[in-house]
Amino acid sequence: MEALVARGHEVRVLDDLSTGRRENLASVLASGRVELIVAQVQDQERLRAAIEGCRTIYHLAASVGVGAVTQHPLECLKNNADGFQSLFHAIEAVGSQGGRSASGGPAAGGSGAFDRVVVFSSSEVYGKSTAPALREDDDLHLGPTHVPRWSYAAAKAFGEFLALTTHREQGLPVTIIRCFNTVGPRQLPTYGMVLPRFVAQARRGEPLTVYGDGAQTRCFSFVEDVVNGVLDLAAHPGADGQVFNIGSDEETSVLSLAERVIALTGSSSDIRFIPYSDVYGGDVADIQRRVPDLSRIRGLIGYAPRTRLDGILRATLETQIAADLPVGR
Numbered sequence: 001m002e003a004l005v006a007r008g009h010e011v012r013v014l015d016d017l018s019t020g021r022r023e024n025l026a027s028v029l030a031s032g033r034v035e036l037i038v039a040q041v042q043d044q045e046r047l048r049a050a051i052e053g054c055r056t057i058y059h060l061a062a063s064v065g066v067g068a069v070t071q072h073p074l075e076c077l078k079n080n081a082d083g084f085q086s087l088f089h090a091i092e093a094v095g096s097q098g099g100r101s102a103s104g105g106p107a108a109g110g111s112g113a114f115d116r117v118v119v120f121s122s123s124e125v126y127g128k129s130t131a132p133a134l135r136e137d138d139d140l141h142l143g144p145t146h147v148p149r150w151s152y153a154a155a156k157a158f159g160e161f162l163a164l165t166t167h168r169e170q171g172l173p174v175t176i177i178r179c180f181n182t183v184g185p186r187q188l189p190t191y192g193m194v195l196p197r198f199v200a201q202a203r204r205g206e207p208l209t210v211y212g213d214g215a216q217t218r219c220f221s222f223v224e225d226v227v228n229g230v231l232d233l234a235a236h237p238g239a240d241g242q243v244f245n246i247g248s249d250e251e252t253s254v255l256s257l258a259e260r261v262i263a264l265t266g267s268s269s270d271i272r273f274i275p276y277s278d279v280y281g282g283d284v285a286d287i288q289r290r291v292p293d294l295s296r297i298r299g300l301i302g303y304a305p306r307t308r309l310d311g312i313l314r315a316t317l318e319t320q321i322a323a324d325l326p327v328g329r
């Protein structure tokens with residue numbers, strides 16, 4: 001939001017504040033350039049009113065996190081899938097009322113009403129792929145449907161299909177973003193995200209709980225880098241109808257992340273290994289490696305993340321100290 005305002009935009013935010021917090025918007029709301037509508041994306045009337053007159057839509061609303069998805073699979077699946085359906089219904093309705101077409105008449109499918117619809121997907125759609133670096137055109141390797149974890153990826157893939165088929169059949173300008181472990185200020189440990197959780201545990205002097213053997217690797221990216229990349233893509237004509245990985249390709253194991261958090265905080269915490277089955281139930285296996293291939297986004301907008309892992313760790317710690325954020329498990 002701050003980045004959009006800094007670039008001179010006026011913004012309407014629709015969020016049901018289920019995991020989001022009003023205070024995160026305090027500074028931008030004070031600018032008078034941001035309007036907050038507290039509503040569910042499934043509420044057609046409120047959603048249509050929210051997107052009416054906007055040139056660009058960023059669809060981020062979702063139930064997020066493996067913890068939430070495995071604990072409340074039905075709620076998360078419905079929230080994410082219904083959210084996508086509702087969004088594309090609203091786009092079609094608003095577009096057919098007021099969109100511009102080449103002939104000046106109303107445009108089908110909202111194709112003329114919006115400059116870009118940016119849809120947030122996830123690296124989770126790559127599923128169990130073992131490719132050394134995941135490319136946007138790779139096959140997706142989801143696990144079986146009796147394992148709730150995969151319902152998050154399936155809902156995100158459904159959203160991607162909705163966006164891309166609407167683009168193909170009705171000319172709606174869309175861009176799909178696949179995020180890889182984005183972290184930064186204001187991210188709470190409450191929803192189980194590994195980095196804020198480790199920092200919170202280290203601050204309390206409690207053991208850092210590593211799921212599995214900790215050899216699994218991830219690439220953490222700083223929210224500011226991701227936001228700038230997303231805004232550049234939203235404004236770039238070459239990103240229309242395309243899918244992009246976004247994140248960092250600086251790979252680290254979860255065990256090494258825990259060790260770095262302990263070193264940074266000077267904590268007396270030790271590390272405790274917990275089997276996945278104890279955390280998520282019997283059916284969950286973690287993904288051993290998840291590294292994005294960033295050549296597509298680099299090639300189009302010269303994307304290069306500026307903040308490396310040490311900076312990300314420091315920022316996460318400073319935020320928790322400054323805000324005295326509540327610490328969850």
Ligand SMILES: NC(=O)c1ccc[n+]([C@@H]2O[C@H](COP(=O)([O-])OP(=O)(O)OC[C@H]3O[C@@H](n4cnc5c(N)ncnc54)[C@H](O)[C@@H]3O)[C@@H](O)[C@H]2O)c1
Pocket residue numbers: 014015016017018019020021039040041042059060061062063064079083120121122123124178179180181182183
């Ligand atoms: N952070 C990551 O590492 C990551 C990784 C992959 C994908 N993503 C995707 O990026 C997007 C943003 O994720 P985030 O990490 O900022 O999570 P977040 O929880 O901070 O943001 C999601 C927001 O959506 C709102 N929301 C949820 N359901 C809603 C509904 N039905 N109607 C209206 N608002 C609703 C929440 O209140 C919250 O403010 C999500 O779509 C997520 O799937 C994030």
